[in-house]
Each structure stands twice: as C-alpha cells, then as structure tokens.
Amino acid sequence: MNKGKIVSIHSFRGGTGKSNTTANLAAQVAMTGKRVGVVDTDIQSPGIHVLFGLDETKMGKTMNDFLHGKATIREIGFSIGEHSSGGEGRAKLAGKNLWLFPSSIRGREISQILKEGIDFNLLNEGLQKTITEFDLDYLFIDTHPGLNEETLLSIATSDILIIILRPDNQDLQGTSVTVDIARSLDVPNLLLMVNKALPKYDFVELKKEIEDKFNAPVTGILPLSFDLADNASNDLFSLRFPDHDWSKALRGVAKAVLAVE
Amino acid sequence: MKSDVLNQLQKTAIFKNVSDDILAEVAIKASTRKLVKDEVLIRKGEKGDSLFLIHDGWVKIVTVDSKGDELIINKCGPGETIGEMALLDGETRSATVIALTEAEVLELKQDVFEEILKQRSDVPLAIIRSYSERLRFSTTYIEKAIDWSQKTAEGDYSFVEQIQPLVEGAGSNDDKAAQLLSAFFAMVRRVKEREDGLKQQLEKLTFEIDQARRKQEFDEITSTEFYANLKEQAKALRQKRAQG
Ligand SMILES: Nc1ncnc2c1ncn2[C@@H]1O[C@H](COP(=O)(O)OP(=O)(O)OP(=O)(O)O)[C@@H](O)[C@H]1O
Ligand SMILES: [Mg+2]
Numbered sequence: 001m002n003k004g005k006i007v008s009i010h011s012f013r014g015g016t017g018k019s020n021t022t023a024n025l026a027a028q029v030a031m032t033g034k035r036v037g038v039v040d041t042d043i044q045s046p047g048i049h050v051l052f053g054l055d056e057t058k059m060g061k062t063m064n065d066f067l068h069g070k071a072t073i074r075e076i077g078f079s080i081g082e083h084s085s086g087g088e089g090r091a092k093l094a095g096k097n098l099w100l101f102p103s104s105i106r107g108r109e110i111s112q113i114l115k116e117g118i119d120f121n122l123l124n125e126g127l128q129k130t131i132t133e134f135d136l137d138y139l140f141i142d143t144h145p146g147l148n149e150e151t152l153l154s155i156a157t158s159d160i161l162i163i164i165l166r167p168d169n170q171d172l173q174g175t176s177v178t179v180d181i182a183r184s185l186d187v188p189n190l191l192l193m194v195n196k197a198l199p200k201y202d203f204v205e206l207k208k209e210i211e212d213k214f215n216a217p218v219t220g221i222l223p224l225s226f227d228l229a230d231n232a233s234n235d236l237f238s239l240r241f242p243d244h245d246w247s248k249a250l251r252g253v254a255k256a257v258l259a260v261e
Numbered sequence: 262m263k264s265d266v267l268n269q270l271q272k273t274a275i276f277k278n279v280s281d282d283i284l285a286e287v288a289i290k291a292s293t294r295k296l297v298k299d300e301v302l303i304r305k306g307e308k309g310d311s312l313f314l315i316h317d318g319w320v321k322i323v324t325v326d327s328k329g330d331e332l333i334i335n336k337c338g339p340g341e342t343i344g345e346m347a348l349l350d351g352e353t354r355s356a357t358v359i360a361l362t363e364a365e366v367l368e369l370k371q372d373v374f375e376e377i378l379k380q381r382s383d384v385p386l387a388i389i390r391s392y393s394e395r396l397r398f399s400t401t402y403i404e405k406a407i408d409w410s411q412k413t414a415e416g417d418y419s420f421v422e423q424i425q426p427l428v429e430g431a432g433s434n435d436d437k438a439a440q441l442l443s444a445f446f447a448m449v450r451r452v453k454e455r456e457d458g459l460k461q462q463l464e465k466l467t468f469e470i471d472q473a474r475r476k477q478e479f480d481e482i483t484s485t486e487f488y489a490n491l492k493e494q495a496k497a498l499r500q501k502r503a504q505g
Contacts, residue, residue, distance in 0.1 A: 003502065120491075124498075147482055156495035172468045177478045184483060185495050202463035213470060 004035075004136035006127060007257060008158035012174025014145040016164045017195040018042075020228070021250065022142040023051035024238040025162075027089075028254040030081075030098040031239070034137040037077070037130045039063065039101040041123070041154050042144040043113055046103035050233050053086040054078065056105060064104040064113055066126050073129040076101050089240030099134055120153050127157060138257070147181065155182055160189040160260055162219070162253070166196045167206055172213065179214050189260050190216045193253050196224040219256035220249040266291060266367055269314050273342045275349070277394070278387035286377060291367040296320075296360040302343075303358040309347030310371040315339055318364025324356045336361065348374050349388070406445060418453045421446055 009022045022038060030036040040046045040063065049059065060078065065071035077099040084093040104110060131139055141158065143151045155161055161182050165171040175192075182190050192210060197203065207218045225246050228237050238247035266288040270276050276284060291314070296302060302313065302320060315337055322335045322343070334356060337343060343358055348371055378384050412420055482488060 120494075124494075149487060152482075152488070152491055156491050157498060167466055169468055173470055173474065176470050176475045177482070180475070180479045181482060184479075185492060186499060188499075200464050201466055205463075205465050209466070209468065213468065 004037075004131040004139055005159040005260065006131075006139050006141065006154075006157055007160040007162065008141040008143060008154045009162045009164065010143045010151060010155060010178065011145050011164040012147075012171055012178055013166075016145070016166055016171070017222070018145070018164055019048045019051060019142050020232055020237070021162070021164060021193065021195065021222075021253070022140050023048055024236055024247075024250050025254050025257065026098060026138070026140045027093060027236050027239055028251055029138055029140075029258065030093060030096040032258065033097075034258075035097040035135055037099045037101060037134055037136045037139045039127065039130060039139060039141050040103040041141050041150055043103050043110065043118070043150065044144050046105055048142045049100060049102045049105070051236060052080050052100055053084075053090055053235075054100065054102065058083070059102055059105070062102050062104040062109075063126065064109045067113060067118060067122055073101070073126055073133050077130070077134055078102065087235030087240065089236040089238070092239045093236075099130075099136075101130055118150050120149070123150065123153060124157055127154075147178065152181070152185075155187060156185045158187055160191060160257060161187045162191045162193055162257070164193050164195050165210075167194055167198075167201065167210075172210070176214065179216065191253070191256055192216050192218045194218060194221040197221050199223050217256070220253040222246050222249045222253075265316070266314060269316075269340055269342070272340070273314075273345060275345050275388050275391050277391040279384055279391075280387070283377065283381055283384055287369060287374070290373045290377075291369045294366050294368050296364040296366065298360055298362055300360045301357065302360060302366065303354050303356075305354050305357040307354050308351065309344055309354045310351060312345045312348050312369045312374075313343045313358075314367040314369070315341050315343065316365045316367055319361040320358050320364060320366075321361050322356050322358050347371065402442065406441070409445065409449070413449050413452065416456075418449060421449050421453070 009018050026038045040048045061071035061075045080098040081096040084090045141154045165175045203221045238250045270284045319338045
C-alpha cells in the first residue's frame, strides 16, 4: 500500500534548471534517509548523470537498453551511495540509498529510439518497476522540456509534478498550458518552483503573483547565481554549499515534496 | 602555580620591560582570591588600588548604558589582566567586573607594588618604557581610525579591501587595538552592505498571460488520439494505485 511516489520535474522551456534541481532534490531527500531513484527520461538530450559524476566510461546499462528489452531495471540502477565520487558534496551521499537510472548518451542509441518511438506502456512499466524492485520512497523523473509524448507520459504517471519556470512572460505563458494539462491529467499534487530569479526582484511579491495566476503553491524561488553556474556540473551544489541562498531555497522545495501525504 | 603567574606577568603590558627577578618577587607577593559566580570583583567608581590576574574562570566587564541596562564591554579569562592602570594612577574604576563563572584571581595590591618600586630604581624606568611603546602604538591606530572614519563619512569604503589584509597579516602586540580595528572594519562592511541594499530597491515583476493562446495550445495538445489514450491510462493507473 505504502508505495513510492513519482515526482516529475518539468519545464516548458529548456535550460530552466530541471536537471540541477532534480539531482539536488533527489540528493536532499536521500540525505534524510529515504530510498530514492532518479530516472532520466530526457532521452533526446540526457544530462543528469553528469551531476552525479557519471560519464560514458562508468555508465553501464541504460533506460534505452530496457526499452529495447536488452536489460532489466535491476541491471540499470546505478548506486550513487556506493559510487559517490569526485566532489565534496557528492561524497556526502556515501552509504545513502540513491540510484540513478540513466539514459544512453550514445548518439546512435538516441537516434534509434527516437526513430522507433517509445513504447509508453513499457516505459510506464519500467518506472513502476524501479519503485517495486528498489523499494523506493521517491522516484524523481528528469524530463525533456516542452510537452512531447514521453514528457506527457511522465506527467500522467506522477504523484507530484514540479513545474520549474523562470520569472518572465514567455515561461509564464508556457507554464500556464502545462498547469492546465496537469489538471486535465488529474495530477494530485502540483508544485511550482521559480529558478534563475534575479535578486533585484521582490521574491515575496513574485511568489504571490505567480500563486495567484496559477492557483498552485510556489514552493521556492531560487536565485540566479553565478556560483551555481560555475560549479553546477562539478558537484551537487546544495550538498557542496549548503549555506548558499540557492541551496536554502532548494531545501524548501525538498521539504514541500516530503510534506506531500 | 607561581611560575604560571610569572609567565602571565611577563605578558602584561606594563611589565614588558621589567626584569624576571623582579617579576618573580611580584608573583610571590600576589595573593589568591576565589570568586563565586556573579560575585563582584571591581565596582565602577570605587578607588582602584590593585591589579588582578585571572588564573581560572571567566569574568565580564560591564557598564551601564543610557537606558540603565547592563552592557557587557568585554569578557576576560585565564591569562588576562584587569585593572593594571590602578597600580600607577590609583584612579577610580571605570567599569564593573563580575565573575561569570567560579573564578580564581591573583591580586597585586598597589602598596605592595610600590614597595618594590622603592627598592629597585630600574623598575619605574622599565614601566615608563613599556607605556611609551604602547602609547605610540595606540596613537598610530587612533590616527588611522580618524582617517578611516572620515573616509567612511564620505562614503569612500575602498580602504577596507586595501588595508584589512595588511592589518590582519601583520598581527598586533596589543589585543585591544586589534579588537578595535576588527570591530571597526566589521562596522564599515555592515554600513556598506546596508547602503548597497538600500540602493538596490526591489523591483516588482508583472506578467500577462494571453488566455486565448493558452486555450488554443491546450486544445492542440489534448485533441490528439495519443492524449485521449494517455488520459484513460492515467486514470486507470491512479485508480489502481488508490486501491493499493
Ligand atoms: N539558478 C541558477 N543560476 C545560474 N545558473 C543556473 C541556475 N540554475 C541552473 N543554471 C545553469 O543553467 C544551465 C541549465 O541547467 P540544467 O541543465 O539544470 O537545466 P535543464 O532545464 O535540465 O536544461 P535542459 O532543458 O537542457 O535539460 C546549466 O548550465 C546550469 O548550471
Ligand atoms: Mg536537463
């Protein structure tokens, strides 16, 4: 009965910080002792593995292999707790229950799957299996931006959807459509998060304005930060610099996720 | 224990140039006093006639602010000396000293000290020398502080970045001067931060959502067969999960 929750992280446009947010949220939740998985469903342009210090040489079986019937979910799960390497922040994950289910970064495998299309039932089955086989409390899904089919699927299956937006008109417009879609698909928990907010804005006002527009809670406003841009791919920023404003706001989002019943 | 006392005396500013054999004599003539927590060691306004060396425990030096509230100026612990000026000028105490914890202090009385001064004519000179060194040092700092205060008043904070590393790197043989400087720099930095914060008035963002476009895009996505299927599947999935 007490099954793991699927948390999808989505944004209308690319580059809003989905992968960074997903990796750091997963890490923060794993730090509290929960069993956590991270799936990269951004099959077109995978990226989250980098944040966990994984490269082509270390990467074993991928979600692509699963979708081609060439690997089981068991084989794909890469234990971050056992291989937390390279970076002061990542090192804190040693011994934690955190697994990454990466997508292939080989060009040929990417174009192959895009050409053939994804079997949605299979992907869905894969997501459910990560939870049952690894006995997960939370499964975080990093998605491809926009509303393509595999992203719609991850929205449809999620218990919690976190929509990340930048505070500008274009993102708000796009987000409004995603919010409507999420409601149409009966996503039970819709959370908003603002990233790359310029510090010159009044964050309190901003939160209020966005919440009023979408009638959904803004769980965090994360500032635009050069420190993050500088360090992001070398380490897990919120573990490496826990006192940074970005990290503090991110922990607020993690708390909101943990608070969902 | 007496050798500890000797050590401590050597580090006390006024004794800096006084020879060890004399300090040993001073050490012998000092008497031990035990304080319970909250006991008053020195009362502001009393005539000062002794110096105290803290051997063990902590004391606070307090004064009263304009509202009548106790204001802690400083805390002193093992190895620190209080009231050394009293040995020379016998003026009234400028602040109150209260034990923060149980404490043990050594007291050197002015008359005992004066006995020693009378016996050894080289001692006064050594003390004068220590004091003039200290005075020169303090004067330099005061001059600098005046200069920096003027700059701060004019809104020129550039000296903080240029000078602070030098000051911190150089170290100082006068704790109080070093404390003053570090407090001074902290103050200037805070003032600067506050000023920057005020300059940067927070802006408010306003957004407009084009509702017609929103609906049109929503309709485009949801009108496909794929979407209809997905919605069905999602519904079934959620029902299944709700049942456990
Ligand atoms: N708050 C921030 N301040 C500054 N830079 C940020 C911030 N958040 C993310 N970035 C940077 O923006 C870039 C995109 O971040 P990230 O890869 O997490 O976004 P994404 O949404 O996953 O992108 P994509 O859509 O391409 O998958 C990265 O270089 C990252 O370091
Ligand atoms: Mg990404």
